[in-house]
Amino acid sequence: NAGVTQTPKFQVLKTGQSMTLQCAQDMNHEYMSWYRQDPGMGLRLIHYSVGAGITDQGEVPNGYNVSRSTTEDFPLRLLSAAPSQTSVYFCASRGGYEQYFGPGTRLTVT
Amino acid sequence: QQPVQSPQAVILREGEDAVINCSSSKALYSVHWYRQKHGEAPVFLMILLKGGEQKGHEKISASFNEKKQQSSLYLTASQLSYSGTYFCGPGGDGNYQLIWGAGTKLIIKP
Numbered sequence: 219n220a221g222v223t224q225t226p227k228f229q230v231l232k233t234g235q236s237m238t239l240q241c242a243q244d245m246n247h248e249y250m251s252w253y254r255q256d257p258g259m260g261l262r263l264i265h266y267s268v269g270a271g272i273t274d275q276g277e278v279p280n281g282y283n284v285s286r287s288t289t290e291d292f293p294l295r296l297l298s299a300a301p302s303q304t305s306v307y308f309c310a311s312r313g314g315y316e317q318y319f320g321p322g323t324r325l326t327v328t
Numbered sequence: 329q330q331p332v333q334s335p336q337a338v339i340l341r342e343g344e345d346a347v348i349n350c351s352s353s354k355a356l357y358s359v360h361w362y363r364q365k366h367g368e369a370p371v372f373l374m375i376l377l378k379g380g381e382q383k384g385h386e387k388i389s390a391s392f393n394e395k396k397q398q399s400s401l402y403l404t405a406s407q408l409s410y411s412g413t414y415f416c417g418p419g420g421d422g423n424y425q426l427i428w429g430a431g432t433k434l435i436i437k438p
Contacts, residue, residue, distance in 0.1 A: 260330065260415050260428030261370070277427070308369055315360070315383055319369035 220244050224309050224320035231299040231327045239294040239323050241309030249312040250292040251276070252284065254305040255322075261308065267292055299327045329353045331418050333429035340406050340436050348401040348432045350416030358419035359392055359399040360426055365412040373401075373414075403434070411436045 225240045243250065251266035263276030267286040281303060283295040292311075296303060304327045309320040331352040338346055350359060357378045362370040374384025376392035376399060384390075389402045399418075403410055413433045417426030 258430065260417075260430050262428070263426070315358075315375045316372040317360075317362075317370075319371070321369055 222309055222311050222318050222320035224307075224323050226323060227321065229323060229325050231296070231325065233299060233301060233327060235299050237296050237299070239296070239307055239309075239325075241292045241294065241320060242290050243292075243311040243318070244290065245311060245313060245318065246289060247311035247313040247318075248289065250286070251310050251312075251317075252282070252292070252294045253308045253310065254278065254303075255308060256305050264294065264307075296325075301327045303327050330427055331416055331429040333414075333416055333432050335432060336430070337433040337435070340434070342408060342436055342438050343405055346403045346406060346434060348403070348414050348416075348434070350399045350401075350418070350429055352397045352418040354397070354418070356392070356394060356397050356399070356418050359390075360417040360419060361388075361390060361399075361401050362415045362417065363410075363412045364415065364431075370415060406434075406436050408436050408438060410434060 222243045248269045252264040253261040255261050262278050264278055264282050265276055265284040267273045270286050270289050273284050273286055286292050307323045310317040331350050334349045359376045361373040363373055364370040376382050392399045413431040415431045416429045
């Protein structure tokens with residue numbers, strides 16, 4: 219039981235490049251979400267999904283897209299990377315009250 | 329609106345007690361508490377529900393005052409392993425999403 223996995227762990231992008239952050243869970247959780255964490259701040263919700271085929275925006279969705287074709291996978295796409303998107307990104311899944319977080323992806327946009 | 333956590337940081341000696349507070353400007357139906365160690369993902373500590381129910385993994389106590397829209401986390405006889413940043417995430421009625429506080433950094437010294 220791997221829990222929540224994220225790839226890559228580190229990524230450096232140039233401004234304007236696009237990429238996909240991968241997230242997968244093997245706990246059969248319906249609810250999954252993406253957060254970003256900046257220094258001195260808490261977690262901010264980017265997008266979330268309550269099941270396959272259903273996604274919605276969180277607090278800070280601009281510049282990001284998501285899709286949920288399966289229960290297990292919830293990728294996050296950066297459309298055109300900007301320096302303001304430099305952050306640590308966490309994916310999480312939730313079956314009941316408890317959210318399980320992946321190890322995070324540290325993204326730097328230059 | 330982001331909940332307000334206080335204090336922002338606290339330094340303790342091993343064995344001392346600490347209280348971390350979380351205040352929300354919106355009506356609270358639940359409060360979630362997580363701890364994050366440096367370079368790691370947040371980990372669930374407990375949830376407090378309207379009506380007094382609590383669910384959690386560790387022997388950490390907390391209170392939830394629905395009228396004052398506040399929650400407090402009580403760390404007694406602190407251990408070195410308690411070090412980390414503590415986040416609260418108030419939950420609304422039927423609302424999966426959490427708006428997280430900025431965190432309280434707890435440093436335990438031997």
